[in-house]
Amino acid sequence: MSRPGAGEVAAPVEGHRRRRWRPWAGVLAVLAVLGPGLIAANAGNDAGGVMTYASAGAQFGYSTLFLMVLITVALIVVQEMCSRLGAYTGEGLGGLIREEFSPRSSSFAMLLLLIANAGLTISEFAGVGAAMQILGVPIWVSVPTAAVAVWALTVLGSYSKAERIFLILSLAFLTYPIAAVLAHPGAKEVVSNLVWPHFVRSRSFLVLAVALVGTTITPYMQFYVAGAVVDKGVTPDSYRGERIDSVTGSIWSDTVSVFIIIATAAAIGGTGALGSAEEAAAALEPVVGSFAPQLFAVGLLGAALLAASVVPLSTSYAIADGVGAPRSVTLGLREAPLFYGLFTLQIVVGAGVALIPGNLVSLIVNTQVLNGLITPLLLAYILILANRASVLGAARNGPRFRVIATICVACVGTLSFVVLVLTVLHAA
DSSP states (O other): OOOTTTTSOOOOOTTGGGSOOOTTHHHHHHHHHOSHHHHHHHTTSSHHHHHHHHHHHHHHTTTTHHHHHHHHHHHHHHHHHHHHHHHHHSOOHHHHHHHHSOHHHHHHHHHHHHHHHHHHHHHHHHHHHHHHHHTTOOHHHHHHHHHHHHHHHHHTSOHHHHHHHHHHHHGGGGHHHHHHHHTOOOHHHHHHHHHSOOOOOSHHHHHHHHHHHHHHSOHHHHHHHHHHHHHHTOOGGGHHHHHHHHHHHHHHHHHHHHHHHHHHHHHHTTSOSOOSHHHHHGGGHHHHGGGHHHHHHHHHHHHHHHHHHHHHHHHHHHHHHHHTOOOOTTSOTTTOHHHHHHHHHHHHHHHHHHTSSSOHHHHHHHHHHHHHHHHHHHHHHHHHHHHOHHHHGGGSOOHHHHHHHHHHHHHHHHHHHHHHHHHHHHHO
């Protein structure tokens, strides 16, 4: 049986060109599918993302802004390919990889996703610990409590209600754009760094650059957006609105990220790597004054709890889908043992590693570096799928888009390879 939309683009409805033009029709069509791209892109502004962006501003000032512009272009390209794959095939990335690649290749892809998401889960629980330390709760209390709560709410409770609560808490980070303005950053310096590269020739800058890639173009976001597009029922006929959703979502998400860098750079730029979450909270002082640590803690907690639920779930969905096993939160534990087993394992490992004594901020950033090293390999699978006529038919990547997408994946891969080599040489 062929996939819905595979190998062909749906023919236009007869008489479509003779219909009377209605100015609101296009707007309503976009609103009908708005969501998957925006949600997936904003998922990158989780605990790991916020701490990594804040670290960039604190350590290198505005120097990473131009790099964020390039990363945004790559994110737009990747998000669009993933949403197109979901809309035109009716399948998620896990299923497509299983069907289009050899068992060995698909197993390797799933292993990469498992490793990448395991690192992200660790960073989210580390984010919970960092947030609660600001509020005076020790890590050995907050992290295990959060792990049990995330597991119970997802497996036994109402995940959708918990998700909304976590999302509302994470909206505290919308104060960063205001903070960036009130901190009075040098306008000329900001614009200069946005439009022209001011890269620092050092290993630490390259490592942080990979961390920025890893936290912005996160593999689980791509698996999520393809699956969400399918669940929402987006078809080739309605894909135009979803493309707008993917592009605008990527731009909005990275605009917030850029403001986090600017606000932190203006407040504590040049002071070196972050040593604690309290230092990152200093960027919010122009907005809320002495309450900045508490507001930052609330936002960080919400973002971390949300991602600590979504990331393990995305892994379980992708791997169970990849091997054809039952996967759904509507099923019981006995009905989907692999699905729930993977979810539970990630929660236990993530919380356990986050409890290891050390600098929580450093742990979060380092897990993003690991994610950045793995990302280009998974992006290669996405690029190959989007290029294949057997998968997308006439909707496959065109010549120009194929060149742009290949350049984006190659640049991410080259950067990750350089950092990997430097890391090995530095350890030798």
